[in-house]
Amino acid sequence: MSATFVGMPAFPDAARSALADSQLRGNLAHATSTIRGKRAQVVGEVSEWEELRLAGAAIKDNTLHHLDEHLLRLERSLTERGATVHWARDAAEACAIVAGIAQQHGVDEVVKVKSMATQEIELNEFLAEQGIAAWETDLAELIVQLGDDLPSHILVPAIHRNRAEIREIFRAKMPGAPDDLTDNPADLAAAARLHLRQKFLSARMAVSGANFAVADTGTLMVVESEGNGRMCLTLPDILVSVVGIEKVVPSWDDLDVFLQLLPRSSTGERMNPYTSTWTGVTPGDGPQEMHVVLLDNGRTRALADEVGRQALRCIRCSACLNVCPVYERTGGHAYGSVYPGPIGAILNPLLRGVGHDKQLDSLPYASSLCGACFEACPVRIDFPEVLVHLRSKVVDAHRGRAERGVRCTLRAERPVRLGRAPKPEAVAMKAASWALRDAGRLGRLERLAGAAGRLLARVLRRSAPGGRRVLGSLPGPGARWTTARDVPAPPTESFREWWQREGGRS
């Protein structure tokens, strides 16, 4: 993948061009609504779902709050089981470690399992510069890589491409793709199977991530669908896993929560087709040399943020993307990062800090604070709370600069003196945060908002394609954002009212 997100325009500009792309919007709307439906059904089957969410959040919080101890235990367990542990402060260090291992073994080709962490550090680009080819083996990643494109969704990264486009990419870029390749998904998948089989059989080194790393036992886990993960984790001699430091869980038993939460939230299945676990080196079975790179790259910065650190609970299921009205209409690319959607709107600024990059600073505003992401999140990340907090951090950072004599044009159409401008919004956001933290309060307020919505509906009468009522541009600080996007009018029925009417099954 030679494309990168570097130099992306800020969210409102990127969103505006994405909105104009009707193919993208059509594909995305179909994808997100399909996954939403599947998820709702399988989540509805689990009577203890809410308790599992609470357990997931509690396990992650307890771990994050003693992260140093858990990482040291993980390091010890891994080492005892014959793996080599490396620590990387940032992307450059992590990439150098992986490339160093390849070079040490004279390897110029590696196979890869889809991994957010390696995308985050842009490992493939770095390896390419070193003359090492990295083959993405996940079908969607392969489509993205061959199309010289960017992923647009955590779970289905090529969701912005339809079957006809994929056939064209394969015909043009996949060595040995049959001339009479059809655009039937089964045929396209079979072509990818053939193309990659030889690579799997001959590869000497694989690079993976891990969904979870168990401190007690040194067990790593990869959750997948296609079997490319199993191939990479089993056939090569050398395995390097790049693992964010927040992926650690204390004990094996804790996985009984996450293996219920993740597949149902993610693909909307009771269980994903394949999950692999391995604990160091197993003589005679699988890779005999194993490395684990523990990656910081901004995670300790996020951890230092009292309110924001909950974003590190994220298990990358992508449920928040699929329920997000902003994501559904703009797509993943507008977020300018491998982490799009609601999680991207909070995680990117937390990992990289605010006040120095317009693109990053615009992300906490890429939300209408509707809270659907919180309802969907299996580890109960309180998005409205974190978004509001980050908005105030952005404002504070710019106020600091304004005081040093820098005029800031970030949030408003015209330059404003930031000492004054953010106040009304900050107050509104505080109120929203207060309301959203308490279910009872939220319920009462939503009924109020529903009433206001019914009133507005009579006044406004503007509708979007498909008949959905929308508001025009918002005044004040929201204006920049709403000129690129129609804000849904407050629904006449609140989410909770709808939930109860539907029997609470989603």
Added chain:
Amino acid sequence: MSGAREEILASIRTALRDAPPEVEVPRGYRSSPPPADLVALFDERVTDYRATVTRCALVDVVEAIRSALGDAARVVVSGDLPYPVDGALDDDLSASELDAVDAVVTTAAVGIAVTGTIVLDHGPGQGRRALSLVPDRHVCVIRDDQIVAGVPDAIARLDPARPQTWISGPSATSDIELDRVEGVHGPRQLHVVVVRED
């Protein structure tokens, strides 16, 4: 990069100066009542993934395996598979040789009824991980007393020190317009034989 290790740990400790105390993890989900008929539910849920399920008595298992293998000409098994399979190759194959094999027969460690999952821990009868991965058809024989209700029961039974493969249906992808397609890299056909121990 030992400097990196110390620096990351130090940043974590600084970041956590104000960390709140531990909270209690609710574990009530572990005691939810089990479904009435585990084997029936397992059968239904495995079938839901478009895998095939055969239920048989111990005396009929050899025949059940034979019919699950269908027209597969080259079959590989781990040397310690407790069921005889006519003409099966022993696993002393390279990865490319394995690629020329049509089917594999294994046992399993645990079955999970609620999710329709079989778990291999690559112990006796199951072979190394590549064995049940490269051939295109996987026939997996599981005893009914190995089937547990849910994920927590399976986690409690399994030994994390062993490599594990959790399998729920055949290899699949939904990467192209979210159409679920069976089979990208793993076995495209999964046949589970549930043996009644009587």
